[in-house]
Amino acid sequence: xxxxxxxxxxxxxxxxxxxxxxxxxxxxxxxxxxGGIQFTTIKQNVVNTRKDPPIEKQRTFGTxxxxxxxxxxxxxxxxxxxxxxxxxxxxxxxxxxxxxYPVIVKPVNSSSAVVLYNRVPKCASTTMINxxxxxxxxxxxxxxxxxxxxxxMFMDAKAQARMANGILELKSDAIFxxxxxxxxxxxxxxxxxxxxxxxxxxxxxxxxxxxYVRYGFQSNKGEVAKKWKLDISPxxxxxxxxxxxxxxxxxxxxxxSVTMLAFFCGQENMCREYSDYALEKAxxxxxxxxxxIGLVEDLPNSFKIFHALLPRYFTTTALIDTPAKDTxxxxxxEPSLLVKSLLRKALRVDVEFYNFxxxxxxxxxxALVKNNLV
Numbered sequence: 114x115x116x117x118x119x120x121x122x123x124x125x126x127x128x129x130x131x132x133x134x135x136x137x138x139x140x141x142x143x144x145x146x147x148g149g150i151q152f153t154t155i156k157q158n159v160v161n162t163r164k165d166p167p168i169e170k171q172r173t174f175g176t177x178x179x180x181x182x183x184x185x186x187x188x189x190x191x192x193x194x195x196x197x198x199x200x201x202x203x204x205x206x207x208x209x210x211x212x213x214y215p216v217i218v219k220p221v222n223s224s225s226a227v228v229l230y231n232r233v234p235k236c237a238s239t240t241m242i243n244x245x246x247x248x249x250x251x252x253x254x255x256x257x258x259x260x261x262x263x264x265x266m267f268m269d270a271k272a273q274a275r276m277a278n279g280i281l282e283l284k285s286d287a288i289f290x291x292x293x294x295x296x297x298x299x300x301x302x303x304x305x306x307x308x309x310x311x312x313x314x315x316x317x318x319x320x321x322x323x324x325y326v327r328y329g330f331q332s333n334k335g336e337v338a339k340k341w342k343l344d345i346s347p348x349x350x351x352x353x354x355x356x357x358x359x360x361x362x363x364x365x366x367x368x369x370s371v372t373m374l375a376f377f378c379g380q381e382n383m384c385r386e387y388s389d390y391a392l393e394k395a396x397x398x399x400x401x402x403x404x405x406i407g408l409v410e411d412l413p414n415s416f417k418i419f420h421a422l423l424p425r426y427f428t429t430t431a432l433i434d435t436p437a438k439d440t441x442x443x444x445x446x447e448p449s450l451l452v453k454s455l456l457r458k459a460l461r462v463d464v465e466f467y468n469f470x471x472x473x474x475x476x477x478x479x480a481l482v483k484n485n486l487v
Contacts, residue, residue, distance in 0.1 A: 216480060217422060217477070220421065221423060225284075225285050226304070227281060227288070227289055228287070228306060228307045228426060229280060230245075230310060231293040231294070232290055232292055232293075233292075233376045234371065235318045236311050236312050236318060237311055237409045238290075240432075241311060243436075244432060247435040248426065248427065251434075254286045254287060254426055256288050257287060257290065259290065259291040264291070266294050266375070267375065267380050268380065273380060276293070276296065277296060277298055277301045278303070281306070286425070294378075295378060295384075295398055297379060297398075305402070308402050308403045308404060309404055309407075309419065309423070310376065310377075310406045311406065311412075312406060312407075312470055313409035313410070315456075315460040315463035315464050318370075320447075320448060320456075321445065322369070323357075324446075326345065349368075354452070355449065355452050357369065358448070359452070362455040362458065366456065367387065372386070372463055373463055373466070374387075374391040374395040374466055375391065377396075377398050377403070379394065379398065387460070389462065396466065399466075399473075405418050405423075405477065407419065411474070414474075414478055415474075416428075416432055417429050418474075421481045421486040422481075
């Protein structure tokens with residue numbers, strides 16, 4: 114009897130505790146439901162008051178391979194998070210910036226602006242200089258060509274400001290030429306020059322660059338060749354291209370060349386890396402700030418585009434009219450198809466940029482033809 118009374122008290126206590134938990138659970142559930150509704154309402158209000166257009170479809174920010182996006186601060190910070198292994202994932206929606214920055218298809222008013230040709234090494238820039246030297250006499254404009262051994266292509270903010278001011282002091286009727294990484298003139302409150310450039314298939318450019326830094330031009334002899342020769346170790350100097358590539362393609366590329374992305378990406382350190390960050394920023398700047406970018410593989414049509422957009426400085430027959438000079442690289446040899454294939458993989462970001470510019474090049478050419486400007 115005593116046992117039964119004791120057991121009934123225990124069961125009563127258990128049921129009472131369960132009832133308390135049930136009541137508490139209901140209260141918490143109602144509080145969360147109310148709070149969730151309020152949070153949803155607040156979030157919806159914030160979204161509705163945004164000035165930006167609504168994002169129709171979001172993607173999780175992961176690798177930037179084969180992804181096109183506008184390089185605003187939010188996206189670049191998101192990419193920085195992935196570089197530093199931050200685990201948070203930032204949603205974003207890639208925008209068609211090629212549509213936002215269409216190719217230029219009308220002549221540019223260059224009478225009150227300076228043309229800036231920030232030449233990329235081993236991209237027919239010597240041929241371009243020879244042609245511009247001919248054209249400056251024919252068309253009566255100033256050509257300022259800054260060219261010296263081991264010239265510095267990137268610089269700090271103060272040096273960039275001095276460079277920007279120096280370029281713009283030319284005011285008009287002038288082309289300024291120099292191996293120079295892209296400068297954002299807005300940073301210094303300066304008027305923008307008219308940017309142009311010429312690029313080359315990255316594999317062919319690397320092969321030419323590899324031999325050039327070791328042996329120079331065929332036409333350079335004696336003291337001239339010695340003046341322009343880069344200081345590299347005897348081991349690197351004597352290593353054949355095929356051996357360098359077969360040993361380690363990525364290392365060979367990074368230690369024996371400079372990416373052409375920096376000439377469009379900018380002056381920051383990250384722009385000198387073979388990276389997706391440099392690739393995407395270079396694409397944006399090229400589309401937004403460059404009037405025309407020619408191709409070494411199609412120089413005749415490149416000059417047609419330059420002439421159509423900048424008739425003050427170019428003619429369509431300039432390449433034919435300019436006296437020929439020997440700009441061949443000394444000791445250059447054609448590598449095997451296997452070596453070229455390995456180089457194309459190692460130069461992936463440069464190759465993607467080249468193909469991007471190539472598409473825009475022929476799109477621009479077709480539009481100019483339709484407008485009867487070419």
